[in-house]
Amino acid sequence: xxxxxxxxxxxxxxxxxxxxxxxxxxxxxxxxxxxxxxxxxxxxxxxxxxxxxxxxxxxxxxxxxxxxxxxxxxxxxxxxxxxxxxxxxxxxxxxxxxxxxxxxxxxxxxxxxxxxxxxxxxxxxxxxxxxxxxxxxxxxxxxxxxxxxxxxxxxxxxxxxxxxxxxxxxxxxxxxxxxxxxxxxxxxxxxxxxxxxxxxxxxxxxxxxxxxxxxx
Amino acid sequence: xxxxxxxxxx
Numbered sequence: 001x002x003x004x005x006x007x008x009x010x011x012x013x014x015x016x017x018x019x020x021x022x023x024x025x026x027x028x029x030x031x032x033x034x035x036x037x038x039x040x041x042x043x044x045x046x047x048x049x050x051x052x053x054x055x056x057x058x059x060x061x062x063x064x065x066x067x068x069x070x071x072x073x074x075x076x077x078x079x080x081x082x083x084x085x086x087x088x089x090x091x092x093x094x095x096x097x098x099x100x101x102x103x104x105x106x107x108x109x110x111x112x113x114x115x116x117x118x119x120x121x122x123x124x125x126x127x128x129x130x131x132x133x134x135x136x137x138x139x140x141x142x143x144x145x146x147x148x149x150x151x152x153x154x155x156x157x158x159x160x161x162x163x164x165x166x167x168x169x170x171x172x173x174x175x176x177x178x179x180x181x182x183x184x185x186x187x188x189x190x191x192x193x194x195x196x197x198x199x200x201x202x203x204x205x206x207x208x209x210x211x212x213x214x215x216x
Numbered sequence: 217x218x219x220x221x222x223x224x225x226x
Contacts, residue, residue, distance in 0.1 A: 056224050
């Protein structure tokens with residue numbers, strides 16, 4: 001359905017925006033390395049089914065590979081800036097202060113409690129959903145502390161948030177047309193979108209209505 | 217019955 005395709009496309013767009021920006025400018029200011037590391041973890045734990053070789057479609061398999069590959073490439077590029085632009089890199093690390101363990105730990109516990117089956121694949125899948133819903137927090141935390149972000153960073157976060165938001169009408173659609181309801185996905189998806197809502201509001205006020213992006 | 221094959225979303 002249209003919402004799901006648009007959601008996937010905006011997810012893809014967010015990654016392309018990020019990749020191109022870092023590649024072109026060799027700058028990492030405003031980007032949280034921790035959030036990017038969390039995304040690698042999210043994709044690697046979610047798409048473990050690639051290893052079972054019971055692939056669903058060319059589209060599905062290809063997108064999964066692209067997401068894993070692109071998230072690893074982002075880390076590589078950021079690490080490249082360490083040499084190219086050490087001052088900006090150090091400044092980023094210095095401001096990227098939210099501790100990952102406070103996110104990974106609770107997500108692991110939640111995955112142990114909420115899952116469909118107590119198997120490694122299912123636990124990892126559930127973990128990836130929980131982790132994805134909070135993976136943006138180091139990035140938002142960084143933004144809220146610095147109070148300023150480049151327009152591209154905000155476009156990136158916007159596209160990323162839009163993706164899960166578009167998945168919500170997709171789930172409603174699938175509930176009625178396929179009688180299908182993936183409770184875990186829906187709940188974590190709502191949580192994820194809720195975390196973005198504040199950001200969406202500021203984005204709308206500042207970026208869409210002109211003016212620079214500045215948090216109060 | 218949520219198996220890994222059911223998870224067709226990204």
